[in-house]
Amino acid sequence: MVIREEIAKAQRVVVKIGSALLTNDGQGLDVDSIGSWVEQIAMLRKQGKEVVLVSSGSIAAGMKRLGFLSRPTQVNELQAAAAVGQMELVGVYESHFERFGLNTAQILLTHDDLSNRRRYLNARSSLRTLVGLGVVPIVNENDTVVTDEIRFGDNDTLGALVTNLVEADLLLILTDQNGLYDKNPRDHKDATLISHASASDDTLESMASGGAGVLGSGGMLTKVRAAKLAARSGAHTLIASGREKDVIVRTVSGEKLGTWLLPDFTPIAARKQWLAGHLKSRGALILDDGAVKALRKQGTSLLPVGVKDAEGSFARGDMVLCVDEQGDLVARGLVNYSIAETLKLLGKPSSKRGDILGYEGEPELIHRDDLVII
Ligand SMILES: Nc1ncnc2c1ncn2[C@@H]1O[C@H](COP(=O)(O)OP(=O)(O)O)[C@@H](O)[C@H]1O
Numbered sequence: 001m002v003i004r005e006e007i008a009k010a011q012r013v014v015v016k017i018g019s020a021l022l023t024n025d026g027q028g029l030d031v032d033s034i035g036s037w038v039e040q041i042a043m044l045r046k047q048g049k050e051v052v053l054v055s056s057g058s059i060a061a062g063m064k065r066l067g068f069l070s071r072p073t074q075v076n077e078l079q080a081a082a083a084v085g086q087m088e089l090v091g092v093y094e095s096h097f098e099r100f101g102l103n104t105a106q107i108l109l110t111h112d113d114l115s116n117r118r119r120y121l122n123a124r125s126s127l128r129t130l131v132g133l134g135v136v137p138i139v140n141e142n143d144t145v146v147t148d149e150i151r152f153g154d155n156d157t158l159g160a161l162v163t164n165l166v167e168a169d170l171l172l173i174l175t176d177q178n179g180l181y182d183k184n185p186r187d188h189k190d191a192t193l194i195s196h197a198s199a200s201d202d203t204l205e206s207m208a209s210g211g212a213g214v215l216g217s218g219g220m221l222t223k224v225r226a227a228k229l230a231a232r233s234g235a236h237t238l239i240a241s242g243r244e245k246d247v248i249v250r251t252v253s254g255e256k257l258g259t260w261l262l263p264d265f266t267p268i269a270a271r272k273q274w275l276a277g278h279l280k281s282r283g284a285l286i287l288d289d290g291a292v293k294a295l296r297k298q299g300t301s302l303l304p305v306g307v308k309d310a311e312g313s314f315a316r317g318d319m320v321l322c323v324d325e326q327g328d329l330v331a332r333g334l335v336n337y338s339i340a341e342t343l344k345l346l347g348k349p350s351s352k353r354g355d356i357l358g359y360e361g362e363p364e365l366i367h368r369d370d371l372v373i374i
């Protein structure tokens with residue numbers, strides 16, 4: 001019986017597995033549990049769903065190898081533990097995924113990769129390509145090159161930003177509790193589980209304390225905030241216990257487990273709002289009638305061949321306006337090329353872009369996923 005239909009419909013899922021779960025009481029990685037989550041992710045892949053995994057555990061794994069008895073507090077020791085442990089972490093995942101004939105890819109991200117528009121587009125394009133090729137990307141923070149000031153620290157925030165990045169329908173956060181309780185169940189025996197709520201509900205933050213377990217980083221507070229971030233691109237969030245049998249397959253098929261935090265807007269409405277409200281346009285593209293029709297009627301991407309002129313001073317990743325020859329607004333979108341490159345590509349078939357620019361960029365000036373038709 002499917003109870004949570006919106007969840008069961010999710011096609012692209014980001015699964016985040018936290019430090020609190022990944023280790024056996026701080027004694028290195030829990031290889032058997034990892035095997036069970038991998039088996040479930042392989043099942044989702046069989047059902048045709050796309051999965052991106054965000055996994056913590058590098059510091060916990062590195063601690064064991066380096067003989068640290070507790071989580072280090074010094075940045076250089078954390079970095080060393082992460083560097084050593086990440087090798088083991090991806091190795092364990094790889095050997096499990098191999099049993100199911102699935103390829104994996106290691107993606108280590110920093111704050112800069114997601115806040116700088118150009119790097120954001122590059123990270124997104126790599127992740128999209130990998131997912132399209134049927135690979136399961138395994139994402140973690142690039143702990144060895146980040147300092148305290150620019151660390152995400154917890155992987156809940158990273159999981160939410162990856163959800164935005166790949167425009168996933170669902171962020172599934174697995175942790176060591178059954179979900180979000182009205183107060184910390186570690187300290188309160190009478191705490192009750194929240195079954196569902198709006199991700200934008202501010203009262204959730206007062207229930208969730210930042211106090212994490214021995215190896216976790218953010219506690220429940222960062223999970224509640226992550227749900228809010230994920231909702232920006234219209235994604236649902238589920239917080240559930242990774243120790244529950246078959247939790248990934250069961251939650252994703254819509255079974256009522258854990259806490260479900262819902263977005264207030266559909267993905268399209270959320271994206272529209274985001275493009276409309278959060279980015280300033282840096283220029284404009286003047287489209288010919290054919291391109292206007294293709295965008296409006298067929299929902300296609302914008303190719304250089306349909307663009308007559310470009311103005312403004314934009315760089316790759318900036319938001320530009322798309323207007324028709326009368327100057328009426330047709331769409332807004334994130335452009336793949338700078339103004340200088342765009343001017344060279346105007347009216348040209350995409351197949352010529354390599355010769356014109358001296359390198360092979362994307363065939364689209366604006367990909368349809370980055371376009372909002374007005
Ligand atoms: N309201 C709450 N409901 C559930 N857990 C909570 C709550 N407030 C704080 N917590 C704590 O959050 C912890 C999970 O966070 P954390 O240790 O960072 O895990 P992870 O490594 O999976 O991200 C739980 O073990 C629990 O003690």
Ligand SMILES: N[C@@H](CCC(=O)OP(=O)(O)O)C(=O)O
Nearest residue numbers: 018019056057058059155217
């Ligand atoms: N990136 C680091 C730490 C991340 C972390 O512990 O986050 P979380 O699992 O959200 O508590 C690691 O892999 O150990």
